[in-house]
Amino acid sequence: MPLPVRRRGSAPQARQPWDPFRELADLQERMNQLWESAWGGDPADAVWSPLVDIEETEDAWLVEADLPGVRKEDIKIELSDSELEISGEVRERERKGVLRRRTRRTGRFEYRVTLPGDFDADKVEASLNQGVLTVRIPKPERSRPRRIEIRS
Secondary structure, three states: OOOOOOOOOOOOOOOOOOOHHHHHHHHHHHHHHHHHHHHOOOHHHOOEOOOEEEEEOOOEEEEEEEOOOOOHHHEEEEEEOOEEEEEEEEOOOOOOOOOOOOOOOOEEEEEEEEOOOOOOHHHOEEEEEOOEEEEEEEOOHHHOOOOOOOOO
């Protein structure tokens, strides 16, 4: 480790022990300042998107969104034309101690996807299990693939 450079006429500074939490807090503050200068707002107010997998099966589309810690009452699912929208809010929980570090997201979230085809809106189902929201969007009978026999 290189020795600190001492300028002539300056008094030696006392060394403070390295505090990783202070470093992280300083970094977070600098990132917040950068965010505010670039986009003009508090990053805590920004809407974010959850991680999502979309799977197409023969009879449906399955949309799985990671929403750990979110209550089903805080999730809204809307299907309009061919667009699925999942939105809601991850609420900050009340704490008894001092929060030293936070990397989990809180605040409003939103995810939108346009489905590539028809669907049966009356049979759409949603479930929330162990922090994963699963939305099953069935395809109508007429758009499902079917095997066609060849006659001779």
